Amino acid sequence: MAMRIAAKSAGPGEAEEEPGRAKRADFTDVRANNLGFVLRQVRAEGRCSRADLAAKTGLNKATVSSLVAELIERRVLRESGSVIGNIGRPAVLLSVDTGYYASLGVEVNVDYMTLVAVDLAGNRLLSWRRAHDGARSTPGKSVSALAGLAKRAVDRMDSEGRQILGLAVAVPGMIDNDGVVQRAPMLGWSDFDLTGRLRQAMRDPKYTVTADNDANLGAVAEQRFGSWAGVSNMIYLTGEIGLGAGLIVDGELRRGATGFAGEIGNLLIEVDGRVGRVEDFAGIRAVLDELSESDDIAGTEVEAEVEDIVTRARAEEPRVVAALDRIGRSLGAGIALAVDLLNPEAVVLGGHYQALSTWIGPAAETELAARTHASGAGGAEIVVSALGHEAPALGAATGILNDIDAGLMPTPLGR
Template sequence: MVSKERAGAGSAEEPTDQLAMRRSNLTRTLRHIRINGPRSRAAIAAATGLHKATVSSLVDELLTRRLVREIGAEHSGGAGRPGRGIALSPDVGAIGIEINVDYLAVHGSDLTGRTVIEKRVSFDAMHRDVERCLDDLTEAARRSLAELVRRGVTPVGLTVAVPGLVDVSRGVVVLAPNLGWRDVPVATRLAHGLAPGLWIGVDNDANLAALAEYTWGVAAGTDDLVYLTGEVGVGGGVIVNGRLLRGADGFSGEVGHLPVEPGGAPCGCGRVGCWETKVGLAELVRRATPDAAYGPGDAPIPDPQERIAEVARRLSAGDRAATEAVAEVGRWLGHGGAILVNLFNPRVIVLGGYFAELADHLIPAAQANLARLAVASTAARCHFVASHLGFTAAARGGAGVVVERMIEDPTAVSLAAQPPLASVH
């Protein structure tokens, strides 16, 4: 976990309420800079209402923690010497890693939001047992963290995105049907293989992707949105009034297992007729490219973009099976989308994963069925849009969670001058 050292924040005898007040003011200062960009100490004091001496002390601590840096002089327009601007630091950052059925995705960024690392590699999780998957995941995390260090950024945390039910408080994957995982202590397992002092979190992939969309995506700032990730499985993240909806136990968003067809095809969760049996990538491939459908055996599953590229090629060639398959998936996408609109009344449904890749072909049928099946007349104001964050959306959201933790509690970042991963090779 991230070090809870509070050197420089007050002595051990300092009253708890004073510590809490200082921590709150550090967050207030850091968030102000994050929202408004570089500001002088005087400008921060004027905007936040904090005393100038207090702001100076807060900024000094944030500088020591390497969370901000001083840049060129800022001219306020008044008389006197201009103050030096205080900006977010590019020296600290975070990693997000998504493990899915057929790929691993990595996103590394610094506190300013700059992308430092972004990559995706094929990964056949279906033909690996849990232990081997965790070994490979740990190695991928180790390499990514070390790469961030080599690029001059000290990572203070890492979030793993998993397609399934996650107990976020414990870092345990309760159930990931498409991975074949049940009650897997991912955070604890990774902590044994990574350097100490690193915060490790685990969360649902669609939830993290929804946070990424809300922050950086095509519908950024839309306070009510639903994000749908189209993979072998289908997941959803729901933003209501600007906040991620988790539910009583943190298990909301399992929209792929909405029962839409009683007596339908069996699902990886053990039930039948789930929505992902109608719109998941495996179903599209089965319908559009029956000669290359997913099946049992030892052969690795091809990368999802290879599957999508082949479907797109057949669509361009006017292949009847591919055209009908995509139209059918689009109709079922609208069917499930209408259920979500009736439940949450979002302003937009963002399509990620393979849905985004084929959005031009899927959205017309999906939008038409949404308009037909949604109850409220305002459903016409909700529309499907394609994500532009690609298959690394969940990993990006994972890195964002760590950055938000830094903002929420700057004192959780160690004051150590040396990167915590300096020993990683």
């Protein structure tokens, strides 16, 4: 199945509504939303008392006490010390329980696999990256490699006494709402039931296994952990061999009707009299095709080739600097189309664009300003990801936390 990324959460006592029609709230809906609301307040404060929660949420003290009791029982919150108030007995402080659950996110790409595990507060418990020649591996071999990496992480978390909340996989391709990879041309996959095959390889685990596009999940990570965390309107560009975009609009990830939104690499642009796709003019494959000194690049060699191009750019090799300027202008032309359509506050360059940003960034900014209809590019800024290649895997793990923040609470094993 495709990964569920929680929509903007309701406030206290509010039930989520179905698009286009009101949904009648029942007690379960309201309580779930209130559980999520209290958790988000504690997360935002770091540590706070039950009285603080009542004051900040507007819920009465009895309701807050009941909600907190359930969150503690579910191992989502914990009591963590006390503080002496102005009057009466010391107030017991609450914080997010970071010692019990773990969420796993994995990315499979053309040249690597990344795994990230986080606790309920989003702290990284594991961060692994390994070379993987995805372009030359069969889907079955890639699933076996994914399962092996995930099993190692599950074993590590189990040894620490942690319960796995879920495993989510980021893939550079078009994934439908059932978790089937319809097309992942850079990996050579089509109509591949990734989640079904991965569940089978992992012997049908008790936790959920989901999948989503790498750009979508990169955007989720940037919105929660990146240098523009909390921004309501943002575009995240993958910067891998393929070029995709994750779209945050009005604070929510937008996947489109069937999960295929964000294919910015297929937009047509004109640069220096040439017309072509953004990906063909400004993707990392275009960088390698023009500037690599190797004739046949294996997936595991992509990062080393990009590093070599960076070294030559730092040495101010004229051909390299000129090519990166042209690629940056092409990228800016593609970004301008997206900015005119979506009016984001930030466009985040991820993946290999991070290493090349010194040379492609200024050219992209100049082209963006020249091509957008709104003055000053409508306020949009091109920024470099602080999360690097880890972003999609981190976003995969983070999406599970977003569901909990929305009120979909886990249950500890044995209860």
